[in-house]
Amino acid sequence: MSQSLLPRHIPPTATPLTFTEWQQGANAPASANEEFAAALAAYLGVRHLFLASSGRAALRLLLDTLALQPALAGRQEVVLPGYTCPALAKVVLDAGLTPQLVDLDPDTFTYPPAALAAAVSEDTLAVMVVHPFGIPVALGPALAAARAAGALVIEDAAQAMGARVDGVQVGTRGHVGLYSLGPGKPLALGGGGVVATGDDALAAALAKSWSALAVPAGLSASWAWLRMGLFSLAFQPPLWWLATRLGAQKVGGNEASWGYRLTGFAPSQAAVGLALLPKLDAINQHRRDHARLLLAGLADLKELTSPGLRGSKFTENTKQAIYLRLPLLTRTPAQADALFAALSAAGIGVGRVYGRTLPEFFPQLASPPLPGSERVARTLLTLPTNYHTSAADLAHIPEVVRAALASMDT
Numbered sequence: 001m002s003q004s005l006l007p008r009h010i011p012p013t014a015t016p017l018t019f020t021e022w023q024q025g026a027n028a029p030a031s032a033n034e035e036f037a038a039a040l041a042a043y044l045g046v047r048h049l050f051l052a053s054s055g056r057a058a059l060r061l062l063l064d065t066l067a068l069q070p071a072l073a074g075r076q077e078v079v080l081p082g083y084t085c086p087a088l089a090k091v092v093l094d095a096g097l098t099p100q101l102v103d104l105d106p107d108t109f110t111y112p113p114a115a116l117a118a119a120v121s122e123d124t125l126a127v128m129v130v131h132p133f134g135i136p137v138a139l140g141p142a143l144a145a146a147r148a149a150g151a152l153v154i155e156d157a158a159q160a161m162g163a164r165v166d167g168v169q170v171g172t173r174g175h176v177g178l179y180s181l182g183p184g185k186p187l188a189l190g191g192g193g194v195v196a197t198g199d200d201a202l203a204a205a206l207a208k209s210w211s212a213l214a215v216p217a218g219l220s221a222s223w224a225w226l227r228m229g230l231f232s233l234a235f236q237p238p239l240w241w242l243a244t245r246l247g248a249q250k251v252g253g254n255e256a257s258w259g260y261r262l263t264g265f266a267p268s269q270a271a272v273g274l275a276l277l278p279k280l281d282a283i284n285q286h287r288r289d290h291a292r293l294l295l296a297g298l299a300d301l302k303e304l305t306s307p308g309l310r311g312s313k314f315t316e317n318t319k320q321a322i323y324l325r326l327p328l329l330t331r332t333p334a335q336a337d338a339l340f341a342a343l344s345a346a347g348i349g350v351g352r353v354y355g356r357t358l359p360e361f362f363p364q365l366a367s368p369p370l371p372g373s374e375r376v377a378r379t380l381l382t383l384p385t386n387y388h389t390s391a392a393d394l395a396h397i398p399e400v401v402r403a404a405l406a407s408m409d410t
């Protein structure tokens with residue numbers, strides 16, 4: 001098998017350790033970080049895994065590494081969706097690269113194939129495919145476009161750890177996967193980022209980049225623990241309602257939250273990760289069950305759309321979303337405003353995420369028309385699915401939504 005970084009899906013040359021085998025103590029590494037990395041690699045089913053202090057730091061190290069590879073030399077563009085976390089674009093710019101923006105299809109949260117094919121060229125270093133809110137999106141068009149141009153596909157699975165497609169973990173179907181361990185993520189450890197790959201040559205290059213990282217200690221490690229504790233408390237229903245009133249759901253759209261340091265992962269967080277990882281699938285199943293109940297209660301409302309509402313079926317047999325939060329799109333911004341106000345008044349932790357397209361955050365970026373991205377930015381609402389969401393909340397949310405929509409018709 002070729003060891004180059006040429007863009008094709010490279011199957012493993014050796015069978016990764018399964019999560020069950022890891023739990024039984026096979027090949028147990030020594031340090032907490034190594035043990036957690038091995039456990040997470042076994043869970044994801046990948047051979048190579050790297051930990052950093054944040055998802056943004058992990059992405060920056062990944063992009064810096066890719067740009068230095070001979071097979072990708074001189075490539076300056078990274079394809080991003082027109083609507084996504086603005087911190088992604090900042091990291092791309094920090095790496096001296098150019099975000100190449102492509103619109104989103106609001107019905108699927110994927111790139112329209114024709115628009116993607118037109119945007120990818122010999123200048124493309126990587127195509128980033130984002131799996132929003134733990135919902136797997138189609139990867140085939142991105143792999144095809146990247147292969148034709150000699151680029152790589154980075155799966156942004158920051159919100160999707162544990163989601164699967166036909167039993168395969170999201171983030172492991174492209175050339176490289178990116179995960180976050182920050183507050184509010186599926187495996188929330190107060191901070192942390194992960195890069196995973198099955199490409200031996202890429203892993204060797206990444207190992208060189210990671211070798212210089214300092215391991216955080218003292219205040220840095222303590223701050224991660226504090227974030228983890230604060231967000232754990234915030235997800236309790238009364239506090240999450242208060243947190244959303246204070247703007248917690250808008251943190252990702254605030255430039256103050258986009259910073260990062262190129263440092264390693266704290267061993268104290270690794271120890272917590274080792275304790276929580278075996279519980280991740282059960283935690284995700286709670287989210288999935290809650291999403292199923294919400295989708296059933298909202299499926300007949302023509303004013304709302306969501307990837308989970310397509311065909312009014314919950315297609316978990318083939319595309320197993322985890323629904324970190326349940327995204328809903330209204331027909332108009334006015335409907336989104338009314339639903340947000342009504343749900344907030346009812347004490348529900350409804351969210352409005354980012355609220356702008358990437359060109360609105362970064363006016364210097366060249367951009368084609370982005371009607372799909374603009375619709376998502378203006379009309380997206382997210383509903384809570386976390387473990388603390390009560391049965392009463394799950395029954396009450398559709399009632400509040402129906403009442404709010406009905407009041408707009410009178």
